[in-house]
Amino acid sequence: MEKVIRIDGEKVLTRREFLKAAGRAGAAAIVGYSFLAKPAGGAPARSVSMIHWSHFVPAYNPELERQVTEWSARRGVTARVDFVAYRDIPAKLAAEAESRTGHDVVQLRVFDAALYRRHLVPLDDVAQELERESGPWLPLARYLAFLEGRWYAVPWYYWSFPATINREHWARIGMGPANVAALDWNALLEAAERLHRQGTPVGMAISQTFDANDALYPLLWSFGGRTVDEKGNVIIESAETAAAVEYAKRLFRFMPREVLGWDDAANNRFILAGVGSWTPNAPSIWAVAKLQNLPIAGQIDHVPMPRGPKGRFRSASTLALGVWSFSPNVELAKDLIRHLLRPGNYARQVEASMGYNQPFLSKLSQHPYWRNEPVLRFYEPVREQLTVPGWPGPAGEGAQLVYTAFIVPLMFAKAVTGEMSTAEAIRWAARELRARYRR
Amino acid sequence: MGRSGAPGSVPAVEARNIAVRWWWRERPKGEWRLALAMVCPLVGILLGLMAYPLVSALYMSVTDKTIGSRGGYVGLSNFLQLAEDSIFRQTVGNAVVYTVVAVTIKTIVGMGLAVALARVGERGGTVRALILLPWVIPISITALAWWWMFDPMFSVINRGLRALGLAASGIPWLGDPFWARVAVILVNVWRGLPFFATVFLAGLLSIPRELYEAAETDGAGPLESFVRITLPLLRPVLSLVILYSVVMTVADFEIIYILTRGGPVNRTHLFATYAFQVGLEGTLIGKGAAIALFIFPVLAGASYFTLRIIRRGEEYA
Numbered sequence: 001m002e003k004v005i006r007i008d009g010e011k012v013l014t015r016r017e018f019l020k021a022a023g024r025a026g027a028a029a030i031v032g033y034s035f036l037a038k039p040a041g042g043a044p045a046r047s048v049s050m051i052h053w054s055h056f057v058p059a060y061n062p063e064l065e066r067q068v069t070e071w072s073a074r075r076g077v078t079a080r081v082d083f084v085a086y087r088d089i090p091a092k093l094a095a096e097a098e099s100r101t102g103h104d105v106v107q108l109r110v111f112d113a114a115l116y117r118r119h120l121v122p123l124d125d126v127a128q129e130l131e132r133e134s135g136p137w138l139p140l141a142r143y144l145a146f147l148e149g150r151w152y153a154v155p156w157y158y159w160s161f162p163a164t165i166n167r168e169h170w171a172r173i174g175m176g177p178a179n180v181a182a183l184d185w186n187a188l189l190e191a192a193e194r195l196h197r198q199g200t201p202v203g204m205a206i207s208q209t210f211d212a213n214d215a216l217y218p219l220l221w222s223f224g225g226r227t228v229d230e231k232g233n234v235i236i237e238s239a240e241t242a243a244a245v246e247y248a249k250r251l252f253r254f255m256p257r258e259v260l261g262w263d264d265a266a267n268n269r270f271i272l273a274g275v276g277s278w279t280p281n282a283p284s285i286w287a288v289a290k291l292q293n294l295p296i297a298g299q300i301d302h303v304p305m306p307r308g309p310k311g312r313f314r315s316a317s318t319l320a321l322g323v324w325s326f327s328p329n330v331e332l333a334k335d336l337i338r339h340l341l342r343p344g345n346y347a348r349q350v351e352a353s354m355g356y357n358q359p360f361l362s363k364l365s366q367h368p369y370w371r372n373e374p375v376l377r378f379y380e381p382v383r384e385q386l387t388v389p390g391w392p393g394p395a396g397e398g399a400q401l402v403y404t405a406f407i408v409p410l411m412f413a414k415a416v417t418g419e420m421s422t423a424e425a426i427r428w429a430a431r432e433l434r435a436r437y438r439r
Numbered sequence: 440m441g442r443s444g445a446p447g448s449v450p451a452v453e454a455r456n457i458a459v460r461w462w463w464r465e466r467p468k469g470e471w472r473l474a475l476a477m478v479c480p481l482v483g484i485l486l487g488l489m490a491y492p493l494v495s496a497l498y499m500s501v502t503d504k505t506i507g508s509r510g511g512y513v514g515l516s517n518f519l520q521l522a523e524d525s526i527f528r529q530t531v532g533n534a535v536v537y538t539v540v541a542v543t544i545k546t547i548v549g550m551g552l553a554v555a556l557a558r559v560g561e562r563g564g565t566v567r568a569l570i571l572l573p574w575v576i577p578i579s580i581t582a583l584a585w586w587w588m589f590d591p592m593f594s595v596i597n598r599g600l601r602a603l604g605l606a607a608s609g610i611p612w613l614g615d616p617f618w619a620r621v622a623v624i625l626v627n628v629w630r631g632l633p634f635f636a637t638v639f640l641a642g643l644l645s646i647p648r649e650l651y652e653a654a655e656t657d658g659a660g661p662l663e664s665f666v667r668i669t670l671p672l673l674r675p676v677l678s679l680v681i682l683y684s685v686v687m688t689v690a691d692f693e694i695i696y697i698l699t700r701g702g703p704v705n706r707t708h709l710f711a712t713y714a715f716q717v718g719l720e721g722t723l724i725g726k727g728a729a730i731a732l733f734i735f736p737v738l739a740g741a742s743y744f745t746l747r748i749i750r751r752g753e754e755y756a
Contacts, residue, residue, distance in 0.1 A: 258591035258614030
C-alpha cells in the first residue's frame with residue numbers, strides 16, 4: 001500500500017514521490033559539487049599557493065603579489081599569496097602540518113624551520129645557488145635554517161628592533177638623536193624620568209606579545225643574562241638576570257602601566273599619537289606615518305638600543321621560506337623562492353617595505369635605500385650584536401616554545417608588577433624554561 | 440561448500456545466517472524505516488562533528504603528540520604535568536573568578552531588567568528588541584569594538600571618565616591585571632545579559648497574575664511577592680539559564696582571545712585560550728588537549744543537570 005506523507009491531515013506527497021524527489025536533489029547536489037570541485041575538462045591547471053603575514057608596511061603586500069603573479073605568468077601556472085595576520089601564523093602552520101595539507105610555500109618565523117623540519121623539504125640546492133649569487137649568508141641565517149647539515153628553509157628577510165624615538169620630545173629635554181644613540185641603560189633611566197615628567201614617556205611592551213620578546217631579550221643580554229647556554233642548559237638564574245630585572249623595575253615606574261597589556265601594534269599607536277618618546281620597534285611606525293603623510297613622520301627617528309654592562313644587542317624577527325614535504329609542487333615552489341630572492345626582485349621588495357625588510361645575504365644589503373634615507377642610518381647595516389630570542393641555545397623546539405609562551409616577558413612582568421620578587425620571578429622563569437627545553 | 444575446509448566455519452556461517460534472518464524479520468518497516476532514514480544523516484553529523492573530535496581529543500590527551508607527529512602513549516602524564524604548571528593553576532583560578540562573577544552579575548542584573556520590562560508591558564516592545572542586539576551581533580565584531588574602546592590611547596570610556604572628573608589619568612583597562620579581568624567580565628556580561636533578561640521575562644510573563652492579586656489581597660508587599668511567588672515559580676527557568684551560562688562562560692574563547700590573549704601576566708587566560716596557546720601556538724597538541732579536556736567534567740555535569748531540568752519541565756508541562 002502506498003504510504004502518504006501528511007501534514008495536519010492533508011496529503012502532501014506519497015512516500016514514493018518523496019523518495020524520488022530526495023534522490024533527484026541528492027544527485028543534483030553530487031553533480032553540482034563535482035563541477036565546482038574540479039576544473040571543467042582537460043588536465044587541472046597547476047597551482048602554487050603561499051602564505052605570508054600581512055606586512056606592517058602596507059605597501060609591501062601588493063608588491064609581493066605583483067612578483068608572484070609575474071612569476072606565475074612566466075611559468076604558465078596559477079599562483080596566489082594568502083595574507084594572514086602575523087599573530088595567527090603559528091596556529092595556521094600547526095594546522096597545515098597536522099593535516100598535511102595547505103600552502104606549498106610557507107613563511108617560517110625564527111625557529112619554525114627547526115620545529116617543523118620533519119615536514120619540510122630540504123632546500124640545499126636553492127640556498128647554495130642563492131649564496132653563490134648574492135652571499136654569503138649571515139651567521140644568523142645558518143643558525144636558524146641550516147640544521148643537521150641541511151638547509152630546511154631559505155632565509156628571506158628579517159626586521160630588527162632599534163629604538164624608535166620622537167625627536168621633538170627628546171629635544172625638549174635638550175637631547176638630539178646623536179645623544180640618544182649613545183645612551184646606555186642608566187642614562188636612559190635618567191632621561192625616562194624627565195620625559196615622564198613632561199608627559200611624553202618611554203614605553204616597551206612587557207606583555208604576552210612578540211614585540212615584548214624583542215624588547216626585553218636585548219635588555220637581558222646587555223646585562224649579561226641568558227636563558228640557556230649553547231647546549232640548552234637553563235642558565236637564567238644569575239646575578240646578571242637579576243640586574244636586568246631590577247633595572248626593568250626602575251624603568252617601569254616611568255612607563256605607562258598599559259605596557260603590561262600592549263599588543264604588537266600598541267607601541268605604534270603610542271608613537272603615532274604623539275605621546276611616546278622612545279620604544280623598541282622596527283621602522284614600520286615611521287613607514288606608516290610617511291605613507292599616510294602624517295606630520296609626525298618628520299619627528300620620528302631610529303637609534304640603537306641602549307648599551308648595557310655586557311654590550312649592545314638588537315633582536316631580530318626573522319622570516320624564512322619553506323616547502324612542505326606533502327606539497328604536490330615542490331619544484332615549482334623552489335622556483336618561486338628563487339624568483340623572490342633574485343637581486344632585482346629583492347631590491348623592489350626592500351623599496352616597497354620602505355627599508356623595513358633586511359637581507360640575510362650580504363650582497364643584497366648593499367641596496368642604496370638605507371643609505372639614502374637618513375632615518376634608517378642606524379637600522380641597516382646593524383652595528384649592535386644581532387640575534388634572536390633563544391640565542392645562544394640550540395635552534396629547536398625548546399627555543400620556539402619559550403618564544404611563543406612569552407616566558408621572558410612574563411618573568412619581567414611578574415617582577416615589575418610586584419606579583420613576585422625578582423628572585424622568585426627568575427626562579428619561576430627557570431622552571432618554565434626547563435619544562436620546555438627538557439622535552 | 441567450498442569454504443567448509445576452515446575449522447569452525449560451519450557455526451560461523453550458521454550464526455551469520457541467524458543474524459541475517461533476525462535482521463530481515465526485525466528490519467525497520469513502513470514509516471519507521473522512513474523515520475530512520477531521515478534521522479540517520481543527523482546521527483552521522485553528530486557523530487562526525489561532536490563524538491569524533493571528543494574521542495580524538497581524549498586520545499591525544501594521553502599521548503605526547505606534537506604537531507605533525509603521532510606521539511606515544513603517556514597515560515595521565517599530561518594531566519599530572521598540568522598540576523605542576525603554574526600558568527595552568529592560574530588559568531583554573533581565572534576560570535572560577537570569571538565564571539562566578541560574570542554569571543552572578545548576569546543573573547542579578549538580568550532579573551532586574553526582566554522585572555522592569557515586565558512592568559513596562561506591551562509599550563516596551565522596541566526596548567526588548569534593542570536589548571537583544573548585543574546577543575545577536577557576532578561576538579568577534581563586538582569584541583573588536585570593545586577592544587578599541589579599551590585602547591589606552593584612544594579609549595572613549597577613559598575620555599568619558601576624564602570628562603566627568605572620575606579618573607584623571609584614565610584606567611589601564613587591558614594593561615593592568617585587575618582591570619583586564621574587569622574588562623573581560625564586563626564584555627561577557629554585556630554580551631550575555633540580553634539572553635538572561637529575555638528568558639527571565641518569558642518566565643515572568645507566564646506566571647498567572649491571579650497569584651499576585653491574591654498575595655496583594657492577603658497583604659503581601661512587592662518584595663514578599665517576589666520572594667514567595669516569582670522566585671519559586673521561576674526556579675526551573677533560573678536553573679536552566681544559569682547552568683547553560685556556566686557552560687558557555689567557562690568555555691569562552693573569543694572575548695579573551697580578542698581583548699587580552701590571556702594577559703596581562705596570564706590573569707585572563709581561560710582553558711580554551713591556554714589550550715590554544717599550548718596546543719597550536721606551542722605545538723604541544725597532547726598537552727593542549729589535556730588542558731581543553733580539564734573542563735569536560737564541569738561541562739558534562741552542567742549539561743546533565745540542564746537536561747534534567749528540561750525533562751522535569753516537560754513532565755510539568
